[in-house]
Amino acid sequence: MEAVSSQISVSEKPDGLEGQGFFATRLDKVVGLARKNSIWPLPFATSCCGIEFMATMGAHYDLARFGSERLSFSPRQADLLMVMGTIAKKMGPVLRQVYEQMAEPRWVLSVGACASSGGIFDTYSVLQGIDRIIPVDVYVPGCPPRPEQIIDGVMKIQYLVENESLRRRDSAEYKAMLNKYGIE
């Protein structure tokens, strides 16, 4: 038991005042810490990158180490939309609807060249990057990216989640950004 417990790493507590029986820090730091390590991803896997995502979820790479093993297939409970694979024009409205169904705060990770830019499929039927219809936080390059890269992307999202101000989603800039995509 001792050997196992010594391998468990606990995330560092944020800066704050500490004393006998109390610990005081900023609220957004605590919220950020909690959110960061319990992101529920919604895998929107359409093609090849989805297979690499399966590898990421598997025992070898194990996304559970980052607190993201609980996949939320319902958009309403998800924090992170992971778009993996080609989004064709036929699929665009579906993706947008999924995004609109997600509750704030929500983040979007665009995995792979196809989702980010259309990739090698510069054709009449493929949407040239999902950022044409929804805002994207982190792009992961690669065709398909290796599981390590996907994990790196998730860690970048974790960084954003941790450091986000609690009021960002209420700000005028954020609303203006969403309006640019015609959402709300």
Place this chain on the structure above:
Amino acid sequence: MMEAATQEKITSVINEKFEGEIIEAGMVKDFFTLIVKKEKIVDIIRHLYNHSETKFQYLTTMFAVHYPDQNQIAMVYQLHNLATNQRVRLKIFLPADNPTTPTLTTVFSAANWMEREAYDFYGVISEGHPNLKRILNVEDMLIFPMRKEYPLEDQTREDKNDLMFGR
């Protein structure tokens, strides 16, 4: 490679009921290919399906090809006899302005989506098809994208600078 006797047999099976329908017959690489007149293609395939000497009862594939120079669309049917491992390819040519052909779904259920695909890509209309509508592309698409005159790339893109792509 298909032996000459087998080729002969297939052509004679067609000729015994559909005299004069074959325009051309011969080997293309390792594949026995018949170019036939377009009107009775389904009857010929049904005949090849039922005839005891041919029994081509497996539709390998079926698709269209656009020849813009001749202003024609070819439909290619590949049949396979799994018992004797013989394959045959049938080709018909349709006018590109109005490509219409009877449906093969009456013989092969597999032809259903293949015909829808041919319609989606080339606008080939299969008469009598149970559900002839676009299959892969969005339904409100106006063009038949695989035809040679339509470009590959999305024409609504404005972020591509031709200068940077050397065009």
Place this chain on the structure above:
Amino acid sequence: MEASADIAPKVVKDEKQYSYLNLGPTHPATHGIFQNVLKMDGEVIVDSTPTIGYIHRAFEKLAEHRPYNQITPITDRMNYCSSPINNIGWHMTVEKLLGVEIPKRVQYLRVIVMELARITDHLVCNAVIGVDTGALTGFVYLFQQRELVYEIYEEICGARLTTNMGRIGGFERDFSPKAWEKINRFLHEFSVVLKEFENLLNRNRIFMDRTIGCGGISAERALNYSFSGVNLRAAGVDYDVRAMNPYSSYEDFDFIIPVGTNGDVYDRFMVRQEEMWQSLSIIKQAMQKLPEGPFHAKVPEFYLPPKQEVYNNMEALIYHFKIVMGETDVPKGEVYHCVEGGNGELGFYLISDGGRQPFRLHLRRPCFIYYQAYSEMIKGSMLSDAILTMSSMNVIAGELDA
């Protein structure tokens, strides 16, 4: 009382109240982008309307605008669970058009790679059948083994999933000693894990009750729907391209073609399971018989010369330039070549008009052809069986939608 008669619910006697359920396109249980609008009578499916094309990427149109060696990456993304089979199938099609003689060693190496790919393909499918019946253990187990195959791919070509493996004429390089070491390790470890996986599910009462008789199709219907590959063999037809039209020296190896009887989920599972054993055996045979020789054929117009030559030899430099710029013309002709892909007969129909690009490339995608039988197969079954049927058919969205 007339007033109460108005309030009483109207009972429709002739027609049942059906409910409609939209399954997909992003349903977690469908493993890909398929939409089915199901007409349900309670839990039983009365009718279904499939919609496909959600990741239509226009492979065939794209291929008409690419030089021949640049089409290989497109074939990767077709059936991405077994991309080397697609790559090699495409190379063989071009070689057939060019009439290139391929050295025996290359053919054997190709067989090894293709059988590895077949194992990964079947492995994903069977692991997912396990997941859909509620056995996640097998998935976690088998996916570790899949990583081993990916390491072999990396050693051979540098990529994991979309391999772009080989060149027209052979391989880019010979297998390194490390690659052989990894193949040996895989052969050794995988047979143990596969046996364990079989022990877990093959005679598992719950699994058998769940899968036997679920999603079945008769041999006649399967043939009429042009099924191929595992799904056809599970229905009892022993059609395997490897045996019927051997390519790449498959005639040199001994292997059996497992067939099922009912064409149901259990049969498909078992056929895949047995094919993995056969693939292992083929790889072992190929490694034993592997002849010495070059690892690529002499096709200077399509096979990149070694860098050493490019810098020192003018002709090699010209070829290098022509290949990289895709300026090599190909003789006129029409060929059809098929290989046994992970899902069945994967055919390439290539029409060349003598230019640098194909005039038309038609891909016979087995998924596209057999998925249309899905509506018929799930008619009258329960909703949960429909999910299981889909995963056991191994429909790959990339291959389905082209």
